[in-house]
Amino acid sequence: MKILLTPIGTEGDVRPIIALGCLLRDQGNDVSVCSTRDFKKLSEKHSFKFYPINISFKELAINNKDVVGKTFSSTLRFKQNLREVMDVQLDVLGEIIKGYDYVIGSGLQLSAFSIAEKLSVKYSHILFAPNWVPSNLHSPPQVPVQFKDGAINKLLWFFFKSAVNLTVKGKINRYRRANSLEPIKDIFETLKDKTIISHSPVLSKLPDEIKSISYLNLEDINPLPELVTEFIENGAPPIYIGFGSMPGENSTIEIFKEVIETLGLRAIIQKGWAGFETENSNRFLEVGEISHGKLFTKMRFIVHHGGAGTTFNAAKSGVPQLIIPHLLDQFYWGDKVKRLGIGPKPICFKKISGKNIKRAFERLVKEDQFLRNAQEIALKIANEETVHVNLHGEM
Numbered sequence: 001m002k003i004l005l006t007p008i009g010t011e012g013d014v015r016p017i018i019a020l021g022c023l024l025r026d027q028g029n030d031v032s033v034c035s036t037r038d039f040k041k042l043s044e045k046h047s048f049k050f051y052p053i054n055i056s057f058k059e060l061a062i063n064n065k066d067v068v069g070k071t072f073s074s075t076l077r078f079k080q081n082l083r084e085v086m087d088v089q090l091d092v093l094g095e096i097i098k099g100y101d102y103v104i105g106s107g108l109q110l111s112a113f114s115i116a117e118k119l120s121v122k123y124s125h126i127l128f129a130p131n132w133v134p135s136n137l138h139s140p141p142q143v144p145v146q147f148k149d150g151a152i153n154k155l156l157w158f159f160f161k162s163a164v165n166l167t168v169k170g171k172i173n174r175y176r177r178a179n180s181l182e183p184i185k186d187i188f189e190t191l192k193d194k195t196i197i198s199h200s201p202v203l204s205k206l207p208d209e210i211k212s213i214s215y216l217n218l219e220d221i222n223p224l225p226e227l228v229t230e231f232i233e234n235g236a237p238p239i240y241i242g243f244g245s246m247p248g249e250n251s252t253i254e255i256f257k258e259v260i261e262t263l264g265l266r267a268i269i270q271k272g273w274a275g276f277e278t279e280n281s282n283r284f285l286e287v288g289e290i291s292h293g294k295l296f297t298k299m300r301f302i303v304h305h306g307g308a309g310t311t312f313n314a315a316k317s318g319v320p321q322l323i324i325p326h327l328l329d330q331f332y333w334g335d336k337v338k339r340l341g342i343g344p345k346p347i348c349f350k351k352i353s354g355k356n357i358k359r360a361f362e363r364l365v366k367e368d369q370f371l372r373n374a375q376e377i378a379l380k381i382a383n384e385e386t387v388h389v390n391l392h393g394e395m
Contacts, residue, residue, distance in 0.1 A: 004100040007032040007106025010245035012307040016216035044318040091329045128308035129329035135207045136192045141328040146335035202380045220291035242270030306330030317376030320370035341373035
């Protein structure tokens, strides 16, 4: 079967889809990738044919750093970015999809399902956090506080769905009318039967009607760099700090470094898309792209943005974590980590201060229950049943 993977988003949207591609190729399928130009190198590293969509999600993220953590402003910018991304998708996907039997989208890929329908090609949409699916069980992604009251969540979803539909329905339906397809009424309802959540049931629960598979984790077969191994071995276990694909300023890292020095800790700091700069010493080590799976088990605790993949790998490692959510489903994962007892209350990126970071770090150092709970959760993840991808039935 010829399969086209077309994830649109950050590393957290694309890397698991590359992992899926490796699994599908091992099953004998012919797999290609179509994504933003940021992921050409990653796709080709894993020997996939790559079709570029001529927009950079990394540039979008960096240009949006002024609204990160601001619910209203980031919602308006999110809508604007969504329109831009959809325009570029529609420009290139039509010709590419023609040669494929199955299309799998992810993240902000909101054009491919209509093109696939026009060409009578099967389509599935994979997501990595349950709170992208409307449900009274959880609040929508853009809400920084996770409510448990079903009535509140129902109202929040009404507003969130209305905002998203107002943004995307016009573009989608212009294409559908031009190609003799039935217009959609609600993008969430339209994609519901095509949606699959890739997740760990230990970390999150799904509405009963939603299909799911195990979390798609892209493992790095390469060992840790020698410099990293030497740093870890030459002192007390360090902590990890990294915010993945999130934008940011070096002043943020300076707050963390000051706390680390005050408490006598050591840290490995990942540059990420923000490009954080750290001068290497016996206390600090700057790293670029690195295997979280291999690194996290060696850390004292893990500080990160709360992306689905980083949260999964941190939980899998059996090490406590502190989430600094910036936007969207990161607030959901921050709440889950707190409720599971594998980390303290999350600290919103815009509310970082020396005082609250120091308080959280002191708890992670002194309170043994975080480590005990993290080890218990890691054992449950290791023992959970693997749900495989099956393209010949429902995925």
